Amino acid sequence: LPSAASRDQRATAAANAANAATPATPATVTTGLVLTQLLNGLQLGVLLFLLASGLTLVFGIMSVVNLAHGSLYMMGAYFAAAAFNAFGGSFLAAAVAAVGGTLLLGLVVERLVLSTLYRRDHLDQVLATFGLILFFNEVVRFIWGPASVYMNAPEWLRGTVDLFGLPYPSYRFAIIAVGLAVGAGLYVVIHRTRVGMLIRAGASNPEMVSALGVNIRGLNTTVFALGAALAGLAGLMAGPIVSVQSGMGEPVLILTLVVIVTGGIGSIRGAFYGALIVGIVDTVGRAFLPTLLREFLERSVAQAVGPALASMLIYLLMAAVLALKPQGLFPVRHG
Amino acid sequence: MAEPAAVSVLVPAPRRITPPRVFAALLLIGLGLVPLWAHLADEPFLVTLFTRILIFALAAVGLNLVLGFGAMVSFGHAMYLGIGAYAVGILSFHGVDNGWLQLAAALAVGALVALAVGAIVLRTSGMAFIMITLAFAQMLYFLAVSLRDYGGDDGLPLNGRSDFGGIDLNDNTALYYLAYALLLAVLVAFGRLIDARFGMVLRGCKSNERRMATLGFPTLRYKLSAYVLSALVCVVAGMLMANLTRFIAPSYMAWTVSGELIVMTVLGGLGTLIGPVAGATALLLVEEAFSSLKLGVPWLDDIINQHWLALIGLFIVFVVLVLKQGVYGWLVVREQRREAAAAQAAAGEVR
Numbered sequence: 094l095p096s097a098a099s100r101d102q103r104a105t106a107a108a109n110a111a112n113a114a115t116p117a118t119p120a121t122v123t124t125g126l127v128l129t130q131l132l133n134g135l136q137l138g139v140l141l142f143l144l145a146s147g148l149t150l151v152f153g154i155m156s157v158v159n160l161a162h163g164s165l166y167m168m169g170a171y172f173a174a175a176a177f178n179a180f181g182g183s184f185l186a187a188a189v190a191a192v193g194g195t196l197l198l199g200l201v202v203e204r205l206v207l208s209t210l211y212r213r214d215h216l217d218q219v220l221a222t223f224g225l226i227l228f229f230n231e232v233v234r235f236i237w238g239p240a241s242v243y244m245n246a247p248e249w250l251r252g253t254v255d256l257f258g259l260p261y262p263s264y265r266f267a268i269i270a271v272g273l274a275v276g277a278g279l280y281v282v283i284h285r286t287r288v289g290m291l292i293r294a295g296a297s298n299p300e301m302v303s304a305l306g307v308n309i310r311g312l313n314t315t316v317f318a319l320g321a322a323l324a325g326l327a328g329l330m331a332g333p334i335v336s337v338q339s340g341m342g343e344p345v346l347i348l349t350l351v352v353i354v355t356g357g358i359g360s361i362r363g364a365f366y367g368a369l370i371v372g373i374v375d376t377v378g379r380a381f382l383p384t385l386l387r388e389f390l391e392r393s394v395a396q397a398v399g400p401a402l403a404s405m406l407i408y409l410l411m412a413a414v415l416a417l418k419p420q421g422l423f424p425v426r427h428g
Numbered sequence: 429m430a431e432p433a434a435v436s437v438l439v440p441a442p443r444r445i446t447p448p449r450v451f452a453a454l455l456l457i458g459l460g461l462v463p464l465w466a467h468l469a470d471e472p473f474l475v476t477l478f479t480r481i482l483i484f485a486l487a488a489v490g491l492n493l494v495l496g497f498g499a500m501v502s503f504g505h506a507m508y509l510g511i512g513a514y515a516v517g518i519l520s521f522h523g524v525d526n527g528w529l530q531l532a533a534a535l536a537v538g539a540l541v542a543l544a545v546g547a548i549v550l551r552t553s554g555m556a557f558i559m560i561t562l563a564f565a566q567m568l569y570f571l572a573v574s575l576r577d578y579g580g581d582d583g584l585p586l587n588g589r590s591d592f593g594g595i596d597l598n599d600n601t602a603l604y605y606l607a608y609a610l611l612l613a614v615l616v617a618f619g620r621l622i623d624a625r626f627g628m629v630l631r632g633c634k635s636n637e638r639r640m641a642t643l644g645f646p647t648l649r650y651k652l653s654a655y656v657l658s659a660l661v662c663v664v665a666g667m668l669m670a671n672l673t674r675f676i677a678p679s680y681m682a683w684t685v686s687g688e689l690i691v692m693t694v695l696g697g698l699g700t701l702i703g704p705v706a707g708a709t710a711l712l713l714v715e716e717a718f719s720s721l722k723l724g725v726p727w728l729d730d731i732i733n734q735h736w737l738a739l740i741g742l743f744i745v746f747v748v749l750v751l752k753q754g755v756y757g758w759l760v761v762r763e764q765r766r767e768a769a770a771a772q773a774a775a776g777e778v779r
Contacts, residue, residue, distance in 0.1 A: 158555050209749060215555055216501045217748050220694055223687045224744030231738030235731070347566050347683065350559040358555055401574035408567035412548050415560060419551045 125257040130380040131373060132256075136265045138372025139272020143327035144345065145352040145364035146279055147320025153296040153359030153425065155313050157207060158215050160222040163346025164229035165202075165321045169195045169328025170337045171233050174244035177332070184247035191329035192322050199321020203314050211313070226343070234339045241338035268330045275323065276365055283361060292316060296359060296425070348375070348407070355411050357421030366423060371407050378406040448759040452702040455709070456615075460608060463601045475600045476672070481712045482607040483668045488692040488704030489614055490661025495690065496699030497622055498654050499634040500550075501558045503686050504565030507545075508659040510572060510681030511538045512666020517676030518578055520586045527590035527597075530667065538663035539656055541568075546655040550648060565686055572678035583677025590671055597671055607668050611705070614661055619701050630654050695747050697757025706756040715740060 148162045169191040176190030177183065206225065210218045245251070246264040253260035283289035294302045295312055303309040327345075335341060348371060356367025383399030390398065414422060443449075459482065466474035487509055494500040515534035524530065549560045578584050589597040597603050621627050629650045632640045641647050670676050679685075688711065696707025718736035723729055732739065747754075753761050 152555065156555075158558060206745060206749070213748075215558060216495070216690070216694070216698075217752075219501065219503065219558060220687075220691060221745050221748040223691070224741040224748070226741070227684075227744070228738050228741030231735040231741065235735050235738070343683070347562065351563050354556055354559045354563070397574075397576070401571050404570040404574060405567045408563050411560070411563055415551060415556075416548055419556070421556075 125259040130377050134373030134376035136268050138369040140327050141352050142368035143323050144349040145368050147323040149353050149364045150316050151320050158218050161225040163342030164226050165195050165324035166328045167342035169325030170332045173329040173332045174242040174337045177244040191325045195325025196318050196322040199318040203317040230339045241336035244332045246333040351411050355414050357424040360423050360425045363423035375407050379403045446763050448763050475604050479604045479672050481709050483665050485705040485708035486611045487662045487665035488689050488708045490658045491689050492693045492704045493658040498630050502561045503558045504561035505662050506681040506685035507565040507568045508662035509666035512663035513670035513676045513680050516667050516670040517584050525591045527592035534663050542656040542659035546652045569681050586674040697754035703756040
């Protein structure tokens with residue numbers, strides 16, 4: 094089992110590194126380059142936010158840890174790629190398939206598995222959703238084969254935007270825009286609508302909400318499906334820039350968990366800031382830490398330590414945050 | 429009337445033959461006879477398979493100390509398997525084959541890491557604890573990936589197995605019995621530990637930590653000690669793993685391995701001594717069965733043999749949803765119910 098699983102992990106880790114695009118070890122650090130890396134970090138950050146918001150809501154309201162959230166992201170990417178190729182490269186079809194497909198899948202998973210776990214302890218939830226990950230990874234391998242599946246950005250976003258003399262892909266700008274729009278939309282929904290009010294109430298005291306006559310079961314299902322759809326949206330947006338393959342959800346899931354823990358479990362605001370921090374620290378760290386270390390250390394040492402330290406950076410950040418504030422940076426305020 | 433039950437707490441119950449004890453004895457004796465079976469059946473592969481089972485059983489028993497008795501859901505114990513394996517691999521790479529030196533280095537590094545990680549992760553509980561232990565394990569995973577000198581992503585073949593002097597570990601049967609002896613030793617030690625004051629405090633923290641703290645126990649110190657101890661058992665298992673495969677790779681500390689260790693513990697029976705051994709045996713045998721299943725229907729066999737991980741996934745979901753107490757845990761609970769009923773009946777007669 095470990096060999097097969099780790100193969101995925103390695104492949105997707107590589108894909109993830111490729112996701113951070115642009116030169117690996119720049120000779121000189123220019124303003125344009127820093128800006129490019131900041132934008133890359135922002136783009137990773139908003140993708141993480143799409144995942145973290147759903148996961149943190151599910152946790153906040155149902156008190157369920159759903160490790161299969163990364164699988165929903167993967168399924169979203171596969172649905173998108175399948176529709177993209179079936180409908181002659183239509184990104185719209187891909188969007189409908191990814192968001193709609195994961196929404197339905199979320200409903201099914203919630204009804205069949207998750208809903209029976211609400212009253213069980215976290216250990217059971219971790220295990221059952223761990224089982225789901227193994228299942229979904231093999232299902233996509235069975236349907237779409239072991240090789241990665243191809244999809245592309247919509248035609249009008251395939252160009253680049255000039256950024257201080259450096260070309261920056263416009264599709265990555267689109268990802269950032271979509272992520273920020275979803276963030277704003279979630280803010281409005283949660284703070285200004287009736288459903289959002291119920292979600293907030295459910296997060297702070299589900300029994301009371303249920304006693305007031307609200308269908309808490311329906312609310313749970315709605316929130317879970319919404320989170321699944323957001324994960325699917327993340328999969329759709331990531332589809333053209335990462336390799337869509339079995340196991341692609343796990344590295345992203347783990348980053349998402351880091352985001353949630355850093356930001357404060359159950360808090361959308363925490364998920365947002367946490368995602369941006371983790372995205373930017375990870376990307377910028379990988380891009381510049383090796384170069385930076387070369388200033389202080391011997392070249393051979395820097396070359397050995399740099400990448401290792403860069404890949405550990407966000408975990409160190411998380412450990413530091415937890416050592417100082419065990420509740421995370423933006424804990425949920427109850428009452 | 430509660431009197432007979434109260435008496436039985438004070439006076440140690442005589443060792444009676446009960447289904448859980450029979451099961452445990454059969455399992456351990458059975459595991460002890462595997463090399464003989466492999467020799468008679470002329471299938472040396474069995475020794476390797478069961479050495480793997482013993483190693484994972486050892487790690488799961490270690491994990492169970494925090495998971496089952498301390499209710500700390502560590503999703504990162506594969507990290508300690510990795511530390512044990514890399515201690516053997518790195519020292520062997522530099523020409524140090526002495527097993528005792530490797531053991532000392534592995535335990536020292538493992539204890540230091542476990543102390544530091546434990547001190548941070550134990551500040552949290554519940555959900556955050558799960559995620560942070562996972563994140564630390566990932567951190568070490570990526571550290572191992574970036575160790576280019578020691579094989580990086582691809583892993584590193586070992587020059588040879590550890591040299592403990594006296595025992596020749598190049599003999600697979602010797603390695604098997606080393607793992608077996610270690611497993612038995614840890615089982616005996618943990619069996620005593622969980623009934624000792626230390627184990628009582630740990631179990632007390634599991635059911636109500638605040639009350640234990642109010643009673644004056646430094647709960648954090650107890651939990652940290654348990655965490656380090658359980659990590660060290662996994663470090664030893666990692667050393668055995670490197671010796672078995674003569675190879676080290678970051679995949680030993682992949683997060684799926686941590687997940688598997690939890691599955692084994694739960695499958696066997698959480699918070700029981702023998703449970704993890706039963707769970708490790710069951711899970712690895714089920715994996716082996718699925719990956720080489722022959723139903724006589726070629727196309728179906730093909731699908732199952734290639735995609736058996738999907739079946740394992742469903743199997744895990746099934747275990748969680750249906751078989752809540754695990755294989756061995758079910759026997760234990762049934763026995764406890766029977767004893768309670770018997771005590772009640774006896775109390776009724778006395779009255």
